[in-house]
Amino acid sequence: MQSTTQRLVPFLADLIGVGLAYLLLPVLSEQLQELGFINSVILGLFFLLFCLAVYALKKLAPAGPRVGEILLGKRPLAVLGVFFALVFSLAIAYTAGFLDSVIGVNRFLLDEPAVTIYLLLTPASWFGLSLIYMLLLSSEAEQTVQVGSGRYALLSLLGLTGVNLMAVAFAAVGIALSTRYSPAAIPLLAFLTFLLYLLLFAPPRLLYQTKQPRPWWLGLVTFLPFLLYMAWLSVQ
Numbered sequence: 001m002q003s004t005t006q007r008l009v010p011f012l013a014d015l016i017g018v019g020l021a022y023l024l025l026p027v028l029s030e031q032l033q034e035l036g037f038i039n040s041v042i043l044g045l046f047f048l049l050f051c052l053a054v055y056a057l058k059k060l061a062p063a064g065p066r067v068g069e070i071l072l073g074k075r076p077l078a079v080l081g082v083f084f085a086l087v088f089s090l091a092i093a094y095t096a097g098f099l100d101s102v103i104g105v106n107r108f109l110l111d112e113p114a115v116t117i118y119l120l121l122t123p124a125s126w127f128g129l130s131l132i133y134m135l136l137l138s139s140e141a142e143q144t145v146q147v148g149s150g151r152y153a154l155l156s157l158l159g160l161t162g163v164n165l166m167a168v169a170f171a172a173v174g175i176a177l178s179t180r181y182s183p184a185a186i187p188l189l190a191f192l193t194f195l196l197y198l199l200l201f202a203p204p205r206l207l208y209q210t211k212q213p214r215p216w217w218l219g220l221v222t223f224l225p226f227l228l229y230m231a232w233l234s235v236q
Contacts, residue, residue, distance in 0.1 A: 006063070006147075006212070009156045010219030014226045016157075017164030024168055025233065029175035035097035040126070043092055046169040051136055053162020054204045056155045058141035062211040072206060074138050080203050081134025087200060089127040091173045098123065137203060156208065163204050167197060167230050174234025186235050194231035201227065 032039050093099050145151050174193060183189050209219045 005153055006156065007218065009153055010160060010209070011222050013157055013160035013164060014222040016161050017168065017226050018229065020161075020165055021168045021171065021230065021233065025172055025175065028169065028172040029179070032095045032172055032176040033179055035095060035100060037096055039095035039097075040092045043088075043095065043169060043173075044129075046166055047088065047130070047133070049162050050166040051133055053159045053165075054133070054136055054207075055141070056162070057159035057204055057208045058136075059143060059145050060152060060155060060159075060208065060211055061143040061146050063147045063213050072203070072210060077203055078134055078138040080199060081137040082131070084200050085127055085130030085134055087196070088130045088133075089123060091170065092126050093123055095173060095176065137207075160205070160208060163201055164226065167201050167227060170197065170200065171230040171234045174231075175236065178235050183235060189235045190228075190232045193234050194228050197227045197231055 028042075031042065145155055205220070205223055209216050212219065
């Protein structure tokens with residue numbers, strides 16, 4: 001019974017992810033279209049929940065022999081963590097209005113110390129904070145939550161839902177961008193966005209899935225369509 005319940009957790013998390021997209025995307029994407037500092041705070045809250053979700057997944061003990069050690073080694077995870085930090089920093093820079101403000105900076109003021117600090121330290125601070133995820137993803141964590149305990153299924157659900165919630169936040173950023181720029185070649189752009197989301201969100205999902213009994217990939221059956229759906233919504 002416990003094994004059956006655990007196998008249903010990924011499907012339930014992805015279903016909740018679709019529900020969260022339905023509830024949050026209209027309001028969140030509309031807010032992110034209004035460029036301003038408050039958007040960096042909002043995305044920062046989503047990032048905090050995302051980091052807590054990944055930490056919860058790393059605390060889970062394996063339910064069987066680990067697989068995929070090459071893909072989930074410390075170095076590949078660190079590289080993907082840095083990539084996430086870079087993309088997330090760009091998302092904040094756009095929604096906070098930083099990129100627009102850089103375009104509007106008078107080139108004759110570039111030698112002013114205040115402008116230099118603004119141009120250099122602002123994105124660097126966002127990137128530095130985003131690297132917390134890289135450290136969390138690639139570091140070792142004591143796996144104290146044992147299979148069969150009451151907390152295992154709960155932390156699994158909360159962790160996977162937190163990862164999906166971050167994907168919803170990225171979809172809202174994508175909607176804000178596509179609403180402003182009205183991109184062409186939407187099917188191709190949706191596919192490229194799907195590949196981007198795979199690089200961003202597959203690592204924490206695989207960290208969980210590879211801890212589960214074989215076939216460990218079964219939980220990805222609904223995760224991939226979920227990411228594809230987020231990618232499609234991002235470019236509409």
